[in-house]
Amino acid sequence: MDTSGCVLTSLFVAAVLGPVLAVIAPEIVGETMLGIDLGTTFSVAAVCHRGHVEVVPVFGQNTVPSVVFMNSTTTLIGSSAAALRTHFPKNTIFDAKRLIGRNYSTDELIQEEQESLPFKVFDSGNGSVLLGVPGIAEGVTPQRVGTLVLSQLKAAAEAAQPWRQFFGFRYKSVTISVPVAFDNAQRSATVKAGEAAGFRMVRILEEPIAAAISFGLHHGTRERTVLVFDMGGGTLDVALLRLELRTRTFLIMGSSGDPHLGGEDFDRALAAHFTETHDAVHSAIGAGGDVMKARLVKAVEMAKQRLATTPDHTFSLPVGKEGTDKLQLSLDRGTLKEVCSSLLERAMNPVYDVLMEALMEPDDVDDVVMVGGSSRLVAVREMLGEFFGDKVLNYETDPDLAIAVGSAMSFGC
Numbered sequence: 001m002d003t004s005g006c007v008l009t010s011l012f013v014a015a016v017l018g019p020v021l022a023v024i025a026p027e028i029v030g031e032t033m034l035g036i037d038l039g040t041t042f043s044v045a046a047v048c049h050r051g052h053v054e055v056v057p058v059f060g061q062n063t064v065p066s067v068v069f070m071n072s073t074t075t076l077i078g079s080s081a082a083a084l085r086t087h088f089p090k091n092t093i094f095d096a097k098r099l100i101g102r103n104y105s106t107d108e109l110i111q112e113e114q115e116s117l118p119f120k121v122f123d124s125g126n127g128s129v130l131l132g133v134p135g136i137a138e139g140v141t142p143q144r145v146g147t148l149v150l151s152q153l154k155a156a157a158e159a160a161q162p163w164r165q166f167f168g169f170r171y172k173s174v175t176i177s178v179p180v181a182f183d184n185a186q187r188s189a190t191v192k193a194g195e196a197a198g199f200r201m202v203r204i205l206e207e208p209i210a211a212a213i214s215f216g217l218h219h220g221t222r223e224r225t226v227l228v229f230d231m232g233g234g235t236l237d238v239a240l241l242r243l244e245l246r247t248r249t250f251l252i253m254g255s256s257g258d259p260h261l262g263g264e265d266f267d268r269a270l271a272a273h274f275t276e277t278h279d280a281v282h283s284a285i286g287a288g289g290d291v292m293k294a295r296l297v298k299a300v301e302m303a304k305q306r307l308a309t310t311p312d313h314t315f316s317l318p319v320g321k322e323g324t325d326k327l328q329l330s331l332d333r334g335t336l337k338e339v340c341s342s343l344l345e346r347a348m349n350p351v352y353d354v355l356m357e358a359l360m361e362p363d364d365v366d367d368v369v370m371v372g373g374s375s376r377l378v379a380v381r382e383m384l385g386e387f388f389g390d391k392v393l394n395y396e397t398d399p400d401l402a403i404a405v406g407s408a409m410s411f412g413c
């Protein structure tokens, strides 16, 4: 590790955690090379290895669903848990990040979140949130779900270094990214989730700062204003950052978002479009119910992803009881843009909010960082390009991995 990295490191710590941690011994910092994006729908771990960052594969995948399956005898984490979601919806916990560290008795948004979740959410008696899971008498805390997901990533990161693991190597510290909007209770619950997963030191870094770091924007040679647009599967977060050269820190000038807007909304809108405009799809849905609806959403989601690299895409939708008959459907970029136009417009509102709050014009933004899986959509890129100008857009890093990569880099990789 080079020494400039160490300097940068302590300054980032100062920005994020306040002056208390600003004087950190380089050897401790040097050890913090694991970064985790503990996401609402999926999580990612990245490791800084000999000066460059590698994403940790978990069962061959770069991303792990933030999902836990629990019954009285079995606990499963990640993709094996997610696979049981349709069969055991009440035992399969997802979206726990929406609830972690929240206070049931004072947080009005809990009610709203609760309606969109299949499992029971209740008050433990003092305001801390419990999830009701059949077979688990004491209930499950959202923090526990975080712990399980973090343990899987920790184990995978350690297993990816077999030579060191042979000598009993364990990751002791980690940088976990959190949304800017997380309050102290949510941050503290995230830290506790990490400690329970076996980390001795858990550092917290704001997600948009991690995103900006992953694009190397902290190396800039002049002060700059960065807008981070993070659109995932179910949430949109927008933040405005300022890189201060003197201190080499990112300051958060404002943030906004839409907690229920993301890729899944595009999928639902596209599924509704095909149901309304294709008689054959309409009757298949009428006959096939929920299973058929799920198939259609899956098919349009895959078609949507294909449109990131091709202007139009033809795909087949399995219909009938066994799914052996196929309907040929096609989707092009123009149709996607039209069908999703109101969702796209909605996605701009947080962008207007942060600019207005900071009394800034689009021209004042030097860089736009696009992360989150939905940033792959050409329609989203075009929309931001029209508003800010194409040349300021940054989207080369894999948008699903950027926050984990930036978290691993943040302490001087």
Ligand SMILES: *[C@@H]1O[C@H](CO)[C@@H](O)[C@H](O)[C@H]1NC(C)=O
Residues within 6 Å of the ligand: 071, 072, 073, 074, 084, 135
């Ligand atoms: C718990 O889930 C596992 C995996 O689906 C299953 O094999 C087991 O029978 C379940 N246990 C109970 C008590 O339902």
Ligand SMILES: *[C@@H]1O[C@H](CO)[C@@H](O)[C@H](O)[C@H]1NC(C)=O
Residues within 6 Å of the ligand: 124, 125, 126, 127, 128
């Ligand atoms: C609330 O109760 C739970 C157990 O029901 C306990 O673990 C937790 O520490 C309590 N929190 C506070 C703030 O009292």
Ligand SMILES: *[C@@H]1O[C@H](CO)[C@@H](O)[C@H](O)[C@H]1NC(C)=O
Residues within 6 Å of the ligand: 103, 104, 105, 106, 126, 127, 128
């Ligand atoms: C939730 O808020 C209430 C009222 O402010 C407070 O008494 C309680 O301790 C809080 N619970 C937790 C778990 O923080």
